Amino acid sequence: MSDPSFAPRPTLEDIAARAGVSRATASRVVNGSEGVRAPLAERVRQAVDELGYVPNQAARALVTRRNDAIAVVVAEPETRFFADPFFAQQVRGISRELTAHDNQLVLLLTEGAADYQRVGRYLAGGHVDGALIFSLHDDDTLPALARRAGVPTVIGGRPAWSDSETLYVDCDNRGGARDAVHHLLGLGRRRIGHIAGPLDQTASVDRLDGFRDVLPDADPELIVMGDFTPDGGARAMAQLLDHCPDVDGVFAASDVMASGALRLLRQRGLRVPEDVAVVGFDDIVSVAEWTDPPLTTIRQDIEEMGRMMARLLLRRIDPPEAGAALAPSTGAVLAGSEDASVPLSPIVTRTKLVVRASA
Amino acid sequence: MSDPSFAPRPTLEDIAARAGVSRATASRVVNGSEGVRAPLAERVRQAVDELGYVPNQAARALVTRRNDAIAVVVAEPETRFFADPFFAQQVRGISRELTAHDNQLVLLLTEGAADYQRVGRYLAGGHVDGALIFSLHDDDTLPALARRAGVPTVIGGRPAWSDSETLYVDCDNRGGARDAVHHLLGLGRRRIGHIAGPLDQTASVDRLDGFRDVLPDADPELIVMGDFTPDGGARAMAQLLDHCPDVDGVFAASDVMASGALRLLRQRGLRVPEDVAVVGFDDIVSVAEWTDPPLTTIRQDIEEMGRMMARLLLRRIDPPEAGAALAPSTGAVLAGSEDASVPLSPIVTRTKLVVRASA
Structure with missing residues (x-):
């Protein structure tokens, strides 16, 4: 590559000279105005490409008030x-x-x-x-x-x-959470826990509300707090198992936390989904498809x-x-x-x- | 959280009024000038915090010509x-x-x-x-x-x-590459291959040069091209094994490519390091410490x-x-x-x- 450091910055005058048009014509083309004949406009655009012209954005922004x-x-x-x-x-x-x-x-x-x-x-x-x-x-x-x-x-x-x-x-965080819990109920699970995200974020609150919509009388110990990280998910899963060893289904408020929960369940010698079924939220491909086993989840695009x-x-x-x-x-x-x-x-x-x- | 949308933007005058100082004094403190007595300056800073004052950066930039x-x-x-x-x-x-x-x-x-x-x-x-x-x-x-x-x-x-x-x-890409190859030689490896990065990047060229410094007469088939991705590393490793089945050591120009090479070696039923020893480059912790086996590598900070x-x-x-x-x-x-x-x-x-x- 040749050294680009010392190339002078081309001006609108350079563009006009290279294209063989007036400065006003070059300016109209560069600023996207109408009314320049196509062959002339094409010559100006070619000169812009060849010389690597960069319009003075600061000046343009003064007119358009846009920085793009x-x-x-x-x-x-x-x-x-x-x-x-x-x-x-x-x-x-x-x-x-x-x-x-x-x-x-x-x-x-x-x-x-x-x-x-x-x-x-x-x-x-x-x-x-x-x-x-x-x-x-x-x-x-x-x-x-x-x-x-x-x-x-x-x-x-x-x-x-x-x-x-x-x-x-x-x-629709709340509706998605309801779908997750209904899916676990449909699999015959009766002790369903929830790993919530940080409750200073509305997504976590809405997903917890969806869980409670379906299971309004859930044992409070079945609801544990995570922090949207894999380690937080593993810690929450451990807490859930310690307090409710008969838990047979878990809805985690994110795939990332669900991946930590899966790891913890494996460490404890529990089978997924046979012993504990796990549903995540997000459908982040690089997470949900690569967990062991691959994760059932609520997809948001x-x-x-x-x-x-x-x-x-x-x-x-x-x-x-x-x-x-x-x-x-x-x-x-x-x-x-x-x-x-x-x-x-x-x-x-x-x-x-x-x-x-x-x- | 209360609605922050309709809070008016505080002016320097608001700061001065809240702090009980003149506008000039408030300005001097806000702009970091010397010569304002400490208690006054402290009151101005407190008013800035309380009102959430944001200096008019555009105006400031006109003076300092800095955007920070x-x-x-x-x-x-x-x-x-x-x-x-x-x-x-x-x-x-x-x-x-x-x-x-x-x-x-x-x-x-x-x-x-x-x-x-x-x-x-x-x-x-x-x-x-x-x-x-x-x-x-x-x-x-x-x-x-x-x-x-x-x-x-x-x-x-x-x-x-x-x-x-x-x-x-x-x-020092070249020196690091020499260290990698010397390490493989020291382990008794005699058919050492190199998975290079894209040669339109100087880091790849320098690492290849380091490899050649130590092994100037290496069989050209022992040098294969990768693209700094795991899949590229796996493909390059497959090519290396296909052309040089007796390869017993590999220096990959990045940890990410080395991780792909490890995966391919495992798929082919070859043991690392017994059959093929592998050295990476970079020491990216989230890669090098988590490969199986963990990766010997050249660390750059x-x-x-x-x-x-x-x-x-x-x-x-x-x-x-x-x-x-x-x-x-x-x-x-x-x-x-x-x-x-x-x-x-x-x-x-x-x-x-x-x-x-x-x-």
Whole structure:
């Protein structure tokens, strides 16, 4: 590779000279205006490619007030962000959708909540046109910071507060949880436990509520707390077995926790599903298909939900451009409304039971 | 959680009023100027905390010309970025160092090289003060785009070109590879193969060169190509066994490829290390310690190299502030110079053989 370090940055004048057109014509093409004859426009685009011209974005942003960039902020330390495959799958959907609209995905990583003021400063700095925020905990200040920064926002997961303005994308956590418990009951299980996620997150609360919808009189000792990690799932499973040795079915609030529960059951010499049937939640392929035995779970389309978050945000920022594309592109279904042309509103997708070998 | 959506954004005037000081005093404290008495400054800081004040960064940036934000660009599609634990480990080091200097890590993800023009526009838009770029391939245009954008840059890994200006952080790939092969020779292995990485990356070329330094007359069929993925490592191992069934030692240019090679050897009924001894490269803990058998490997301190990249870049951007902290904070050692106060220059760290069970 030749050394690129000393190439001067080409100007609009260089483009015009190379293409043999006026500066005004080059400018119109570069800025996407109409009314330049096709052969001329083609010559300008070729010159842009050959010279590697980068428009002065700062100047352009002054006119369009758009950076064509969207921040993604995950309310978790980067260690957890990289350790949990849920986040990679959600970011994948966001990345595909933003790329399809030629918007840059700007992932703002933190070491923890102590860094949120800095994230707020970046959001307030005019560097992005909007923000996607997910994995909120009850006391998170991120939405307030984004609001103060004046940045349009879409939340991943139902927020703990409710108002008519906040846009979010979630799955039907409560209905999915009910399906999980009904599946275990259908297998003839009668002592069904629940490994809950952290209850400062609405997804955990909703899944626990779904469990209680079906089993309102469940022994309180059958409900144990996990933390969305494999080790937390194993610890919760141990606690469940210690207090309720006759447990014959478990609904874990995430696949990752279910994988830890499966490990603990194996260590205790218990067979899955013969002795204890296990159902997870999420259907994260790299987890659910690779556990031993493969995991029966409640599927939410995480990648598609990422795409929906991105679409909803682009539509809020810039209604005419992105509005047509809000309908889900794959199997996910809108609950509440089947009509994608409705006004901007939260989206709740259906979940689906996926039966593998663990229950 | 109460609804944070409708909180008005506090102004500097609000801070001054709450603290009972003049606007000028509040401004001096917020902007970090000296000369405000400690009790007053404390009252202003308390008001900032209570009201959740975010300084107008755009206005501040006009004065300081700093965003306190550093871009990280990985020259791989986001799918590979999330699949390879190497990247998470490098980003971890970068994140810790940037956080220690209160700089925001801005990770710019792409679907592939087709998105680099957009990354170039973001870099040119004045949103970051510098860029860390890694996993470069020979034909990558990212360094040129960063240069044209006028953004100071540090490269992760030796770039394919050489000049006196480019800063990079790398490990001694060639020396590490020599250590790997010497270790296999010391175990009495006489038919040693090499699973190389993609040769459009300097790390792969340097590791192959190290292999050839020790075994200049190696049978060409003992050198096979991988792609830094587990499946690529398995395919390369199959090819090696098909062409050289008497191979008794393998040096794989990454732990991830070595893990694939171990899997293939097990499928073929060969014992590790009895039949074939295997040495990897990287020492990625989540890989090398969890393979069966655990992997003997060449350790590079990936997280520390991430920290060094961040430090080097902050020093280039802002010499007086970040210059003192360039010495490595953990075990890594500077090759070439032991003195951290030398002028800005590339850093090459030593590697270290870590013996586990596979060789």
